Amino acid sequence: MAVTIKDVARRAGVNPSTVSRAIHNHSAISEKTKEKVRKAMADLGYSRNSAAQMLASGKAGAIGVIFPPIENKSEQPFFMKILTAINEEARQNKITVSIASGHTNEELLSQVRVMYQEKRVDGFIVLYAGQADDVRDYLLADEIPFVIVGTPIERANEITAVDNDNKLMGAEAAQYLASLGHKKLAFVTNTDKGEVFHERYRGFDEKIKLLGLSGQLLNTTESLAVGDVTALVVLDDILAIKVIQGLTERGINVPDDISVISFNNSVFASLIHPYLTTFDINITQLGHRSVQKLLHLLADPADFREKVTVPFELKVRESTKAVN
Amino acid sequence: MAVTIKDVARRAGVNPSTVSRAIHNHSAISEKTKEKVRKAMADLGYSRNSAAQMLASGKAGAIGVIFPPIENKSEQPFFMKILTAINEEARQNKITVSIASGHTNEELLSQVRVMYQEKRVDGFIVLYAGQADDVRDYLLADEIPFVIVGTPIERANEITAVDNDNKLMGAEAAQYLASLGHKKLAFVTNTDKGEVFHERYRGFDEKIKLLGLSGQLLNTTESLAVGDVTALVVLDDILAIKVIQGLTERGINVPDDISVISFNNSVFASLIHPYLTTFDINITQLGHRSVQKLLHLLADPADFREKVTVPFELKVRESTKAVN
DNA sequence: CTGAAAGCGCTTACAG
DNA sequence: CTGAAAGCGCTTACAG
Helix, strand or coil: CCCCCCHHHHHHCCCCHHHHHHHHHCCCCCCCHHEEEEEHHHHHCCCCCCCHHHHHHCCCCCCECCCCHHHHHCCCHHHHHHHHHHHHHHHCCCCCCEEEECHHHHHHHHHHHHHHHCCCEEEEEEEEEEEEHHHHHHHHCCCCCCECCECCCCCHHHHHEEEHHHHHHHHHHHHHHCCCCCCCCEEECCCCCHHHHHHHHHHHHHHHHCCCCCEEECCCCCCCCCCCCCEEEEHHHHHHHHHHHHHHHHCCCCCCCCCCEEEECCCHHCCCCCCCCEEEECCHHHHHHHHHHHHHHHHHCCCCCCEEECCCCCEECCCCCCCC | CCCCCCHHHHHHHCCCCHHHHHHCCCCCCCCCHHHHHHHHHHCCCCCCCHHHHHHHHHCCEEEEEEECHHHHHHHCCCHHHHHHHHHHHHHHHCEEEEECCCHHHHHHHHHHHHHCCCCCEEEEEEEECCCCCHHHHHHHHCCCCCCECCCCCHHHCEEEEEEEHHHHHHHHHHHHHCCCCCEEEEEEEECCCHHHHHHHHHHHHHHHHHHCEEEEEECCCCCCCCCCCCCECCCCCHHHHHHHHHHHHHCCCCCCCCCEEEEEECCHHHHCCCCCCEECCCHHHHHHHHHHHHHHHHHHHCCCCCCEECCCCCCCCCCCCCCC
């Protein structure tokens, strides 16, 4: 069988409990003994048995990542990218990442529940925010440690969240276009739901009023009535390239006739020309920070619930241009 | 604390070992006793403790999914989609899915190694094929159960693989274009590496020779020299929309002047017009089958290594057209 | 600073 | 068909 703590103990000439303490770098163990133990472990090629450790310590050494119960997860590069970042940070902290997903809310809830009740994970990172659902209610009700990537609407004060400042991003979009001399702007969306839309639009709206510019909200994809608007702020990259194609087909050139700025800096932004001027939302940092926050919560359940705001960065490419 | 097998045993008036057997539906236990146990479990709200079960049984009840050590995973919808499908199948089999990923081969190998040595997973699903690497060598050398999604080049005979028939897909692409009356075809790629390219091209090439048509290989993205070619088979959707944009800019219309057929039926295929005629590779089934095969391997390590070929389906959309 | 012992919650030969 | 017991490989109060 595999080498155990007992084998290491025998080899190092100490008690198994001493080995255990040495492994965890317990302060009561002398450096000399730790060294002996480390050598014995290396000689024998010791790996801990996670099951035994979990059982004895009551900690899983694993976290769960909860995906939204939607069909088109795979269409949004966000999810794979943040999963990679989360796993990277988790690996560095020697914990494992498990997955919870489902097509319906019930499937998802049942998987989350099982994972936690069977003690397979210590806590969760939830990859969708906005309105509360069964899953979130369950996590809150049972006081299960979790952090949300995004901005929850309800009970935000009880939840640790990691997000960008979407309102500021909306404002900066307007600001940047204004700095290029644009005076008639529009915000384009294909949904009127979700905190992301609301915040980005609110930031945009407040800023144009502040700057004394004109700005309208266009909720549509096809045959956009752009009128005399010279610059568009589009909710995300995917929508932006659809909008641009629609305009191009009607003989309206981007960026010569109209500028477009969007959000996310996903693969879609550099897929076809004009490459998009867009905000990079720093998904890697969102992922890293969410793991770190969850680890804090696990180490100290009484830790403050707080919100972490990750900075964004404007990537200027081909879809925006100064007015002549 | 949580309710254990002992509590259930007491409530049902049996021995803990009997509860354990009842849970696993052991054939020696009477239906009457099983019923009693089931009732007691329901009354008490029992959940197994996975750590204890893992320790006692030596099985993790979890599988690892290994992502390729590349940066742009998130750009390919394939990975998120198959991960979802894998998790779905796993959930139905009451096992958990953990993630292994890394930017470099060393990071990846180290994570895979730790996961297995600490007994966190029973086996792996590897999401990339082709040339063997350190990770695959490790899995083979240590006789760790795994299945590959894709087609390995070396030691294919020792590996259980789940894949589409890419060669057949290439042939069918040529066949379909021929059926539309096209006689001068070309295969467009942006790489000359990888089994996927080789197989798809080989199928294409053999088929056009069989049909007595002309066909060339174009390895480039920009300013494609299409000459008098009337139909293009493009390696994947992403490349296809780039190719189409390049042609459009030069006044060549798809599909009026030239037809385009591609592979994968990803989100890119229905993003902008012309929507792509493309092969759906049935990622959901690839995911489900890979879990099933791994489970077989785990249940019976002496099980046959074999290859599962998942069917594909042509989705005819706007980018192909019969010649006049 | 270290050891001996009990215990975490299961599984599974061994008996009967 | 079921029970009693040992054991899986750790952790952690308790002693000294």
